[in-house]
Amino acid sequence: MTSPKVDVFQAIADPTRRKLLRLIDDREMAVTAISGHFPISRTAVSKHLRILADAGLVKERKVGRETRYRFEPEPLLELKRWLAYFDRFWDNKLSVLQHYVESDGSASTPSPARLQASTDKEKKE
Amino acid sequence: MTSPKVDVFQAIADPTRRKLLRLIDDREMAVTAISGHFPISRTAVSKHLRILADAGLVKERKVGRETRYRFEPEPLLELKRWLAYFDRFWDNKLSVLQHYVESDGSASTPSPARLQASTDKEKKE
DNA sequence: ATTATATGAAACCTTTTGGTTTCATGTCAA
DNA sequence: TTGACATGAAACCAAAAGGTTTCATATAAT
Numbered sequence A, B: 001m002t003s004p005k006v007d008v009f010q011a012i013a014d015p016t017r018r019k020l021l022r023l024i025d026d027r028e029m030a031v032t033a034i035s036g037h038f039p040i041s042r043t044a045v046s047k048h049l050r051i052l053a054d055a056g057l058v059k060e061r062k063v064g065r066e067t068r069y070r071f072e073p074e075p076l077l078e079l080k081r082w083l084a085y086f087d088r089f090w091d092n093k094l095s096v097l098q099h100y101v102e103s104d105g106s107a108s109t110p111s112p113a114r115l116q117a118s119t120d121k122e123k124k125e
Numbered sequence C: 001a002t003t004a005t006a007t008g009a010a011a012c013c014t015t016t017t018g019g020t021t022t023c024a025t026g027t028c029a030a
Numbered sequence D: 001t002t003g004a005c006a007t008g009a010a011a012c013c014a015a016a017a018g019g020t021t022t023c024a025t026a027t028a029a030t
Helices: A015-024 A031-035 A042-054 A076-089 A092-101 B015-024 B031-035 B042-054 B076-089 B092-101
Strands: A058-063 A066-071 B058-063 B066-071
Touching: A015 A031, A015 A042, A015 A058, A015 A066, A031 A042, A031 A066, A042 A058, A042 A066, A076 B076, B015 B031, B015 B042, B015 B058, B015 B066, B031 B042, B031 B066, B042 B058, B042 B066
Parallel strands: none
Antiparallel strands: A058 A066, B058 B066
16 A cells, blocks of 8 residues: 555666566556566566565556556655655756756746855754 | 766665765765764765765765765756656646645646556555 | 874675576466 | 466575674874
8 A cells, every 4th residue: 555565766776677667657468478578587577576566666467367567656756756855956057957857848946056065064853 | 977886776775875865965074974863883874875976976075084975966867857757647646646746836747648547446645 | 203083995794686497376278 | 178378486596785893094183
């Protein structure tokens, strides 16, 4: 449910799992069909899918003798939220890159740009 | 420079490293000062900082006998780009969460909504 | 000059990760 | 009913990850 056994950051850390998500993001697929796209064993792919499922990023459905997986986007919102915290850093200097990234055309809301503190050693909680 | 020795996905997979970034994101800090915020050894913190540096997420600067680290946001753009690919999934059904996430007020540009499988189930909040 | 501080490298250890092969079981096709 | 297909569990393995302690070195302070 909302208490995933696997952290989404952990789940997407592996490049194979990222490819897995991209592969099935527009259609449900069975394990063998999926594993055909990877140079590792079907069993290994199956384990990756299990990890993704534990993170809530895919859902499995049994159909006859196969197990089909489909993509679930919801857990990515945690990532998005985490990333959103850093939005204030994408100011002038990185705006060009930012624009490239935000290819949907929505402009960024101007945020107070951060300044570099040189001598400040304050700590906070 | 643009060829990080450590993948950004890998770098942020560890919760300690994520906290590390949040700790120093507004000021430069020396290793010992940083490690005071964590229950692990200074050496362990130092290794995490090294990994973050290898991913380009922090930069180090030697000042006298200390090594100070500061946050470097740029590599997070790769993450942002990766996530942006999935923007089309955040349509109606997840728009509430999406709005919560995009707390800066910039509305998303309407994108072709992605349809889920026919057996689509209710999404828990 | 001597001592204290700040740090990284090294060696080492344990757990996790990503992979394999083998095997048992359930389901579909003849 | 017999055999092929689809899959996961198990046992196993090597390498990576995350941590520790110890030690050497550079810089600062007395």
